[in-house]
Amino acid sequence: MKFLLYIGALTATLPHVSGSGSTQTVVPACPPQPATPLEQEKIFNAFVNEFNVQKSIPEAFNNYIWVDYIQHNPSVGQGRDAAIAALSGRPRVNTTIVHQAFINNTGFVHHCESSTLLIKIMDAYRMNGSCIVEHWDVIANLTLGEIDPTPL
Template sequence: MSAKEIVIQLATALFSSFDPEAATALLDPGYIQHNPAVPTGAAAIVGFVPALEQSGFQAETHRVIAEGDLVVLHSTFSNAQIIGADTVIAFDVFRVKDGKVVEHWDNLQPAVPAAQTANGNSMVDGAVEIMDLEKTAQNKALVQGMLSDVFMGGKVDKIADYISAETYVQHNPQIGNGLEGLGAAIAQLSAAGQMFTYDTVHMVVAEGNFVFAASEGSMGGVPMAFFDLFRVEDGKIVEHWDVVSDIPAEMAHENGKF
């Protein structure tokens, strides 16, 4: 099986069919966990499966992006009080080695209904089809350049080099559509002393027109994890989804968030 197929089977076993045996068969015993609330090792996550099932937990995966040994899932979790809110938006990243899932990172954020967002979009709707596989490296380089120049380098004047001035669909609930919406949000956050900063990009996963990045930074001085997904079309970023959460000082393991 491909890495993508292995991860889809694991996600099904953990979050849909609630099958501990199937999950155990797909996990390396030394599974490295980066979710701050879950202990490391396969036994810990498998042991959590019965509680998920009993809680009425439901999962819907919207996008799956894979590159090499890394697979990214973009999902909505419903009846998800057990992990913090009624409805949670999640990015999960799994690393596969020798046919087993060996490592996991994630970021979770309570969902904001589309009617309450600044852009009128939900946090998960929009394009889903993976296209332009031959442009994967080119699209990955574009996003890496934008993260380096704009998000880490602060070169806001270069933003139009990377993001389309004609079409930029935004799914962050606090930011309006288009470059105008992004500019207004940056001005508002800066004025409130809550501007986000990106310090380190820990991973970038690209497949065709989709590019995912997991980054570490801060917002208003609070350590934050930024998991971003970008869609690229004709050499420019045209759509963006993200999940943002704080990085707690104490975790259930010593692996860190990244």
């Protein structure tokens, strides 16, 4: 019963503003619900936009990441709340998405972050139905003098 009350409270707090300026309540992607491969791809693309482009970290994770999601980055704790805490403390940087793909319930984002260092990152996210439930990444930190002349 407590779980059902939590879901109701969560859906009630996630307004979606449409282009007409009206507000309507939407159901979040999590907990996982059945989703077709096309629906999963749309959900994944919405997550990437909200997280990587708009930099809305808490909103992106609360909307699309399962509360107990599995994190394979040893610098970040397990679960959605640990990821929000770790990522929210980072300074805002310019992000360029180089490649993005979705296949077999897994989304991939290859992106580059630039500040004083150039950081190349490949993130992989596994989905269960409508919800992202697992994450892996590969991160390469480069100084500007170490940049390989070949493109990302």
